[in-house]
Amino acid sequence: xxxxxxxxxxxxxxxxxxxxxxxxxxxxxxxxxxxxxxxxxxxxxxxxxxxxxxxxxxxxxxxxxxxxxxxxxxxxxxxxxxxxxxxxxxxxxxxxxxxxxxxxxxxxxxxxxxxxxxxxxxxxxxxxxxxxxxxxxxxxxxxxxxxxxxxxxxxxxxxxxxxxxxxxxxxxxxxxxxxxxxxxxxxxxxxxxxxxxxxxxx
Numbered sequence: 001x002x003x004x005x006x007x008x009x010x011x012x013x014x015x016x017x018x019x020x021x022x023x024x025x026x027x028x029x030x031x032x033x034x035x036x037x038x039x040x041x042x043x044x045x046x047x048x049x050x051x052x053x054x055x056x057x058x059x060x061x062x063x064x065x066x067x068x069x070x071x072x073x074x075x076x077x078x079x080x081x082x083x084x085x086x087x088x089x090x091x092x093x094x095x096x097x098x099x100x101x102x103x104x105x106x107x108x109x110x111x112x113x114x115x116x117x118x119x120x121x122x123x124x125x126x127x128x129x130x131x132x133x134x135x136x137x138x139x140x141x142x143x144x145x146x147x148x149x150x151x152x153x154x155x156x157x158x159x160x161x162x163x164x165x166x167x168x169x170x171x172x173x174x175x176x177x178x179x180x181x182x183x184x185x186x187x188x189x190x191x192x193x194x195x196x197x198x199x200x201x202x
Contacts, residue, residue: 001155004097005147011130012082012092015142018127020078098143100159105133107141118163131156 086092096109104117116135125132125140132140145153 001101001152001159002097002099003143003147003152003156004095005144006095007086007092007142007144009082009086011142011144012086013078014127015130015132015140016078016081018125018130018132019138019140022125100156102163104163105141121164124160124164126157131160133160 091109091112094110096107099106099108104115105121106116107114120135121133122136123134125134129145131143131145133143134140143156148156
C-alpha cells in the first residue's frame with residue numbers, strides 16, 4: 001500500500017493531543033485534575049463573594065495562580081510544541097510518500113528516505129484523523145487519514161495490525177506519565193492550601 005501526503009502544523013497539534021489522551025485512563029486523569037483545580041478556585045471565589053472583607057484573599061492567591069498557570073499550560077503547550085516541531089523540522093515540510101509492505105514501512109521525502117522493519121515499531125494508535133506509528137513510548141510518525149480513501153484506511157489498519165503483535169494497545173497506554181503525577185501533586189497541595197485558608201477564617 002502506498003500513500004503520498006504533506007504534514008501540517010495542525011497534524012502535529014492533533015497528534016500531540018491524541019498522544020496525551022492515548023488511553024481512557026490518561027485522558028480522564030487530565031480532565032479530573034483540571035476540573036479539580038478550577039473547582040477549588042471557583043469555591044474560593046464564591047467564598048470571597050459572600051465574605052468580601054475576609055482575609056482569605058491573600059491565602060487563596062496561590063490557588064488562583066496555580067489554576068491559571070496549569071490551565072494555560074494545558075491549553076497552550078500542545079500548540080507550542082506543534083509549532084516548534086513543525087517549524088524547526090525541515091523533514092516535516094513538503095510531500096512525502098509512505099509504502100507499507102510485509103517487510104516494513106518505507107518513507108521517501110524531499111531530502112531523505114527511511115526503511116524501517118516492522119520489528120522496530122512497538123505499537124500504533126489510531127485517532128479520528130491520524131495513524132500514529134510508535135518506534136518508542138514517546139516517539140511516533142504521523143500518517144494523516146485525510147489523504148486516504150476509506151478502502152486505504154481499512155488496508156492501512158489491516159497491514160499494521162497484522163504486522164504489529166501489540167496492535168493498537170500497549171502496556172505503556174495504561175501508565176500515567178510522570179507529568180500527570182506532578183500535576184496531581186500540585187492539585188493536592190492547592191486543595192490543602194484552600195482548606196487551611198478556610199480553617200484560618202474560623
